[in-house]
Amino acid sequence: MAEVEETLKRIQTQKGVQGIIIVTAEGIPIRSTLDNASTVQYAGLIQQLVMKARVTVREMDPQNDLTFLRIRSKKNEIMIAPDKDYFLIVIQNPTD
Amino acid sequence: MCDRLANTASLEKIRRKKQTMADKSDLKAELERKKQRLAEIREEKKRKEEERKKRDVRSQSETRKKSEAVPEDSDLDHKRRETEALLQSIGISPEPPLVPTHVSPPSKPGSVPSEVGRQDSTDGAVPGRTLHWDTDPSVLQLQSDPELGSRTQRLGPSKITQVDFQPRELVTYSKETQTPLAVLQSEDEDEDEEILEPAPQLVPEPREEEGKQEAKEAPPRELTEEEKQQMLHSDEFLIFFDCTIRVMERALAEDSDIFFDYSGRDLDDKEGDIQAGSNLSFNRLFYDEHWSRHRVVTCLDWSPQYPELMVASYNNNEGAPHDPDGVALVWNMKFKKTTPDYIFHCQSSVVSVGFARFHPNLVVGGTYSGQIVLWDNRSHRRTPAQRTPLSASAHTHPVYCVNVVGTQNANNLITVSTDGKMCSWSLDMLSQPQESMELVYNRSKPVAVTCMAFPASDVNNFVVGSEEGAVYTASRHGSKAGIGEMFEGHQGPVTGISCHNAVGPIDFSHLFVTSSFDWTVKLWNTKHNKPLYSFEDNADYVYDVMWSPVHPALFAAVDGMGRLDLWNLNSDTEVPAASVTMEGCPALNRVRWAPTGREVAVGDSEGRVWIYDVGELGFRRGAPAQWRDSQQSTSESGCSRSCLARWLCLMLRTGPASSARWRRSGPIGATLRRKQLRNWQDKGGHPHPTPPLHARQAGTRWPPHVSNPPVC
Numbered sequence: 001m002a003e004v005e006e007t008l009k010r011i012q013t014q015k016g017v018q019g020i021i022i023v024t025a026e027g028i029p030i031r032s033t034l035d036n037a038s039t040v041q042y043a044g045l046i047q048q049l050v051m052k053a054r055v056t057v058r059e060m061d062p063q064n065d066l067t068f069l070r071i072r073s074k075k076n077e078i079m080i081a082p083d084k085d086y087f088l089i090v091i092q093n094p095t096d
Numbered sequence: 097m098c099d100r101l102a103n104t105a106s107l108e109k110i111r112r113k114k115q116t117m118a119d120k121s122d123l124k125a126e127l128e129r130k131k132q133r134l135a136e137i138r139e140e141k142k143r144k145e146e147e148r149k150k151r152d153v154r155s156q157s158e159t160r161k162k163s164e165a166v167p168e169d170s171d172l173d174h175k176r177r178e179t180e181a182l183l184q185s186i187g188i189s190p191e192p193p194l195v196p197t198h199v200s201p202p203s204k205p206g207s208v209p210s211e212v213g214r215q216d217s218t219d220g221a222v223p224g225r226t227l228h229w230d231t232d233p234s235v236l237q238l239q240s241d242p243e244l245g246s247r248t249q250r251l252g253p254s255k256i257t258q259v260d261f262q263p264r265e266l267v268t269y270s271k272e273t274q275t276p277l278a279v280l281q282s283e284d285e286d287e288d289e290e291i292l293e294p295a296p297q298l299v300p301e302p303r304e305e306e307g308k309q310e311a312k313e314a315p316p317r318e319l320t321e322e323e324k325q326q327m328l329h330s331d332e333f334l335i336f337f338d339c340t341i342r343v344m345e346r347a348l349a350e351d352s353d354i355f356f357d358y359s360g361r362d363l364d365d366k367e368g369d370i371q372a373g374s375n376l377s378f379n380r381l382f383y384d385e386h387w388s389r390h391r392v393v394t395c396l397d398w399s400p401q402y403p404e405l406m407v408a409s410y411n412n413n414e415g416a417p418h419d420p421d422g423v424a425l426v427w428n429m430k431f432k433k434t435t436p437d438y439i440f441h442c443q444s445s446v447v448s449v450g451f452a453r454f455h456p457n458l459v460v461g462g463t464y465s466g467q468i469v470l471w472d473n474r475s476h477r478r479t480p481a482q483r484t485p486l487s488a489s490a491h492t493h494p495v496y497c498v499n500v501v502g503t504q505n506a507n508n509l510i511t512v513s514t515d516g517k518m519c520s521w522s523l524d525m526l527s528q529p530q531e532s533m534e535l536v537y538n539r540s541k542p543v544a545v546t547c548m549a550f551p552a553s554d555v556n557n558f559v560v561g562s563e564e565g566a567v568y569t570a571s572r573h574g575s576k577a578g579i580g581e582m583f584e585g586h587q588g589p590v591t592g593i594s595c596h597n598a599v600g601p602i603d604f605s606h607l608f609v610t611s612s613f614d615w616t617v618k619l620w621n622t623k624h625n626k627p628l629y630s631f632e633d634n635a636d637y638v639y640d641v642m643w644s645p646v647h648p649a650l651f652a653a654v655d656g657m658g659r660l661d662l663w664n665l666n667s668d669t670e671v672p673a674a675s676v677t678m679e680g681c682p683a684l685n686r687v688r689w690a691p692t693g694r695e696v697a698v699g700d701s702e703g704r705v706w707i708y709d710v711g712e713l714g715f716r717r718g719a720p721a722q723w724r725d726s727q728q729s730t731s732e733s734g735c736s737r738s739c740l741a742r743w744l745c746l747m748l749r750t751g752p753a754s755s756a757r758w759r760r761s762g763p764i765g766a767t768l769r770r771k772q773l774r775n776w777q778d779k780g781g782h783p784h785p786t787p788p789l790h791a792r793q794a795g796t797r798w799p800p801h802v803s804n805p806p807v808c
Contacts, residue, residue, distance in 0.1 A: 003478075004328065006386075007341055010435070014348060022328075022337075030324040068343065072354075079347050081340040085332060088340045092348060 008033065011090070018076060021089040023047060034091075046089055050082050107183060338476035342437060349433035375674035375711045376662060379695065382408070382427045382705040384436055390415045391423065393699025396688040397450040403691050404430040405437070407459055408705050409449035422446035424461055424471065427705065429695075440471040441478045452523055453500040454507050460523075462495030468511055470526060484526045491517055497548035501555045510550075510572070512560065516542030520572065535560065535570055537579045543568055546590055551605040552597040559622070561590030561610055569622060583620055585627040588613030592640035598648045609651055611638035617653050617663075631663060633671055640686050644710075646693030654684035660698050660708065678706060 008020055012033050019034035027047030032039040054066040069080040081088045327333055382388075391410035399405035405428055412421035420441035428437045444465035452458035452470075459471045461480075468491070469480035484490045493513040500509050500523075508530065509521040516536065519529035535543045544563040551557065557571045557580075565586040568579045592611040596604040606622045615634045618627040636656035644650035649665040650673075658681035661672035678684065682700035689696055698706045 004334070004337055007337075011341070011345065011348065017348065024327065028320070030320075030327050068347070070347070079344060081344055083336045083340060086336050086340075088337070088344060090344055090348065094353060 016093045018091040018093055020091075023087045023089060025085050025087070030086075042089060042091075046078070046080060046087065050080060050087060054082070107179070335476045345433045345435060346428075346431045349431055376660070376676045376696075377709045377711065378676075379707040379709045380429075382406075382425075382434075382436070382707070383703060384425060384439075387419075387423050387425055387436070387439060388703030389413065391703045392701045393685055393703060393705060394446060395448045395450075396686045396697050396699050396705065398688060398690050398697070399451045399456075400453050400691065401451075401456045404428055405451075406688075406690075406697055406705070407449050407451060408697075408699055409446035409461055410703060411445035411447065411464070422461065422463055422469075424449050424459060426459070426473070429707065438471075438473050439478055440480070442467075442469045442480050442483075447494050448496050448498045450498050450500065452509070454502070454504050455523055458523060460498050460500070460509060462491075462498045462511055462513075464494045466491035466493055466495060466513055468495060468498065468509070468521065468526060470523065482526045484521070485528070489528055489532065490519060491515075493517070496546055497560075499548065499550060501550055508555075510548075510558075512545045512548050514544050514546065514563070516545060518545075518570075518572075533572070533578060535568070535579050537568060537582060543579060547593045549593045549595045549608060551595040551608075552599065554605070559593055559595065559608055561586075561593045561612075563589040565589060565612060565614070567593065567610055567620065581625055583625045583627070585618055585620075585630070586610065586612040586614055586616070588637070591638065592642070592653075594642045594651065596643050596648070598644065598646055600648055602648075604648060609641050609643065611641040611653055613637045615655075617641050617651075629669060631669070633661065634659070636683075639684060642687055642689055644689050644693050645691055652687045652689065652696055654687045654698055656683040658682055658684060658700070660684065660687065660696065660706075662696075662710065674710075676708065 008031070011017060012020060019032065019038070021029055021034065021039055021042055022031040023029050023043045023046070025047075027043050029039045029043040034042070049071075050066070050069060053069055057064050057066045066082055069082065071078040071080075076091055076093045079090045079092065388410060390413045393408050394411050395409045397407050399407070405426055407424055407426045410423040410425070413419055420443060422442040422445045424440040424442075424446055425436035426438035426440075440459065440461075442461065442463060444463040444467060446461045446469075447464050448462040450460050452460050457472055457474050458481075459473070461469045461471065463469060465486060467486055468484040470482040472481035475481060486492070491511065491513040493515040495511050495513045497512045498509065499511075500507055502508050507523070509523055510518065511521065512518045512535070516534055517532060518535055519532040521529050535545060537543055543560065543566075545560045546563055547561040549559050551559075556573055557569065559567060559569050560579075561567050565584070565588055567583040567586070567590060569581050569583075570579045571577055590610050590612045594609050596607040598604070607619065607628075608622070609617055609619050611617045615632065615636065615638060617631040617634070617638055619629040619631070620627050631653070634653070634655045634657075636659075638653050638655045641651060641653040644652070647664075651663055651665075653661045653663065653672075655661075658678040660676050660678070662674040663669075664673035667673055678698070678700060680702075682702045682704070684698050684700050686699040687696060694710055696708045696710055698708065700706065
């Protein structure tokens with residue numbers, strides 16, 4: 001558990017990283033480095049998006065599955081690594 | 097009806113107000129004043145009201161009470177009587193209502209002070225006053241009643257009842273939960289072949305599930321803290337985290353900006369400035385703040401399956417006694433991320449490490465305690481998946497050599513420790529060695545092995561270097577199992593040995609190079625027990641040497657002064673073809689070529705792994721020519737440098753004290769030399785790192801047959 005904390009702290013200090021959120025598959029955040037309001041917002045919205053993306057991938061080819069999702073916007077980049085039970089979301093500002 | 101209730105309510109209010117009053121006497125004068133004012137205002141009001149009443153008898157009045165009052169006059173009277181009776185029973189004289197709801201604007205400011213006046217007045221309500229009050233004619237009537245007005249107020253303390261009404265809780269459920277359920281339901285539908293069956297179920301199911309979801313949402317949000325902690329400690333979460341964080345770090349480290357616009361912007365420094373013409377250029381540095389600090393890199397190995405992966409083992413960190421003593425980190429060359437891909441621990445310092453050649457997931461480590469440990473990168477744990485027992489059947493001395501030899505189907509792990517014991521293991525079962533052998537020379541003294549090398553494609557014969565400075569050939573099986581011949585030449589412990597393993601038209605597998613504490617690197621042929629050539633360009637202990645895997649005449653050597661030398665036998669045997677000194681001059685402990693022959697990894701005594709690119713020097717230009725040249729160069733007999741020439745070179749390079757040191761030789765001489773070197777450093781000699789010079793062999797246990805071992 002301490003390793004998890006240590007790792008999160010290390011990533012948080014990397015350049016450009018704005019926040020890290022760990023969410024369960026239902027969209028409930030269990031660990032976050034952002035404030036509560038943003039966390040809940042991100043968690044809810046991203047969970048829906050991941051579901052949608054997963055369905056898209058699966059529908060095109062049922063043998064396929066979603067492994068990584070990267071949303072690039074004008075101001076930042078949201079990277080989502082979904083798993084069966086959890087998602088790891090990292091928000092980064094890559095031009096920093 | 098409501099009139100009466102309004103009356104009672106207002107009267108209740110009045111009563112309450114009165115009860116809160118504290119001091120009557122102080123306010124009497126004020127009250128009198130106010131009363132007079134009020135009387136005037138009331139008279140005016142009453143006049144106005146009467147006028148209005150006459151005007152708007154039939155039409156709809158502004159106030160409900162007025163309209164009510166007109167047709168229900170008789171009723172009102174009746175009600176008034178009742179209220180009077182009520183009030184009398186309570187014992188309060190009638191007072192006008194505190195909140196005149198339908199008072200016309202001009203009269204409003206007047207009504208407020210009238211209330212106050214009314215509140216505070218206890219005795220002294222002038223009898224017979226006609227009161228003008230818009231709102232409540234009944235009350236006015238009461239007030240005008242002289243009997244009631246003259247009655248004094250009896251006040252007494254009464255308890256205050258405070259009632260708190262909590263704000264009404266609005267329970268809302270977000271409708272978001274419906275969407276994923278609908279999606280999931282549709283997924284199930286797709287998967288189900290019978291579409292009819294799920295269809296009717298879908299309708300009640302989403303509702304049920306929605307209800308469940310809503311119900312679920314409420315409890316998790318309450319239990320979130322505990323549940324969160326539980327989840328974060330669960331095994332599955334750790335597995336998920338371990339895998340995902342690796343991927344995420346690689347993604348984070350990629351900083352290529354796909355939107356970069358070359359027009360109209362300042363061009364940043366372009367990456368990849370190729371230093372044309374330089375042979376050895378710095379590529380990158382692997383160092384981990386937590387796990388590499390204050391540890392010496394004891395061994396390096398490149399992965400045979402994935403040429404970008406490299407494992408480095410570290411000994412213990414004296415500054416962090418609670419951290420595990422032995423650490424092995426797997427670094428990745430392909431990505432820019434600066435943290436290791438895998439971190440492995442074990443309880444004892446790891447002194448040798450290697451990827452298991454035929455098992456891509458396994459990393460083998462030999463430790464200072466004699467245990468062999470096996471790490472598996474498939475599990476998310478950092479501790480070894482398997483380890484050998486600490487028993488007499490296995491090793492009890494530090495294991496400096498681990499090597500997997502054989503073929504895919506028949507392979508063994510060969511390990512040799514410093515007490516001369518060689519064990520052969522199967523990677524599936526490390527609980528006991530398959531076979532073990534004592535490496536004894538002449539059936540008398542066991543050999544204290546410090547390094548070992550197998551020639552290419554040979555599983556039986558190998559060469560070992562020992563602490564006394566002798567090199568031996570040995571074989572595992574056969575009639576001459578054990579130590580074969582001895583090669584004498586070095587005057588200090590042999591630190592590194594490497595067999596020629598470049599595959600080409602001419603077989604050079606009988607050649608090997610060794611490095612030693614006597615500042616030299618020697619080239620040998622297995623057929624002769626005297627060295628073919630001795631490379632003496634170094635001014636400090638040479639800690640490791642390795643042939644290039646692709647170039648037949650190239651090898652790398654590292655020494656304690658931070659120098660990495662590349663020797664090309666085709667060009668010059670007196671000086672290295674390329675040489676570079678590391679920043680800060682740490683003692684370099686290990687050198688390993690990448691399988692491609694284009695990169696060299698160097699481990700130093702401060703936990704850093706330096707990766708250098710080998711330029712044109714490392715490439716196979718005109719391969720046959722290189723091989724021919726190599727043949728020529730290696731057939732030359734020993735060097736013809738005179739002692740004088742040697743001395744001169746050394747003096748020019750290192751300093752005056754070196755010549756005196758050079759005179760002495762042998763292991764004892766080495767000790768003395770070392771001591772002198774330290775003294776010289778203390779007096780401000782050339783910069784040299786403070787970590788022990790015996791980086792790899794810290795705390796080596798000398799075998800019993802060595803009578804006076806040099807003292808560190």
